[in-house]
Amino acid sequence: MEILEAIRTMRVIRRFSPEPIPAELLDTIIRAGRHAGSSKNLQRWAFIVVHDRSTLERLSKVGAFAGHVAGATVAIALVTPAVGPNDPWSIMWDLGRTAQNMTLAAWSLGIGSVPATVYDQPLARSILGYPEDHWCEYILSLGYPADPSDLTRSPKAGGRRPLDEMLHDERW
Numbered sequence: 621m622e623i624l625e626a627i628r629t630m631r632v633i634r635r636f637s638p639e640p641i642p643a644e645l646l647d648t649i650i651r652a653g654r655h656a657g658s659s660k661n662l663q664r665w666a667f668i669v670v671h672d673r674s675t676l677e678r679l680s681k682v683g684a685f686a687g688h689v690a691g692a693t694v695a696i697a698l699v700t701p702a703v704g705p706n707d708p709w710s711i712m713w714d715l716g717r718t719a720q721n722m723t724l725a726a727w728s729l730g731i732g733s734v735p736a737t738v739y740d741q742p743l744a745r746s747i748l749g750y751p752e753d754h755w756c757e758y759i760l761s762l763g764y765p766a767d768p769s770d771l772t773r774s775p776k777a778g779g780r781r782p783l784d785e786m787l788h789d790e791r792w
């Protein structure tokens with residue numbers, strides 16, 4: 621799939637089919653994340669790959685909108701060093717880039733994804749075992765869509781703000 625087509629067509633997928641993701645495709649997705657550039661090339665990320673159904677079900681309780689993790693074929697927890705309020709925002713940019721690489725790579729392979737925002741950090745930490753000085757803000761659910769037509773679903777009307785609402789010419 622052309623990159624511009626993938627960017628234009630990608631939607632989140634929250635319901636997944638039981639079809640397994642072949643190991644080589646999962647590897648391709650994870651390596652796409654690894655390739656992301658990052659501030660000072662610090663690569664402040666680690667990925668915890670979860671297949672175990674009972675762990676996925678437990679992870680689906682870490683956030684108010686994390687229910688989809690229970691039905692994911694695989695989840696990838698995105699872990700970074702913990703940052704404080706005075707730290708630069710670059711880690712957010714970096715994590716967004718690695719996540720977008722993974723989700724676009726997945727989409728180009730016909731595999732859907734959706735993030736889950738982690739609200740209960742102690743619960744996520746107890747399930748996943750990452751150290752106290754690390755943080756998991758997002759978990760990606762991945763899988764083939766339960767409804768394959770979701771791969772070609774057109775954006776809902778109003779799904780994105782009009783360009784002229786966000787675009788400024790020369791000055792705000």
Ligand SMILES: Cc1cc2nc3c(=O)[nH]c(=O)nc-3n(C[C@H](O)[C@H](O)[C@H](O)COP(=O)(O)O)c2cc1C
Binds near residue numbers: 631737
């Ligand atoms: C930073 C971020 C956090 C998100 N957290 C959740 C979440 O916790 N649960 C969820 O179901 N979707 C989550 N989403 C998915 C958004 O709801 C979704 O991208 C948005 O509604 C647009 O959907 P579309 O890409 O299918 O048009 C998150 C997206 C982003 C970028």
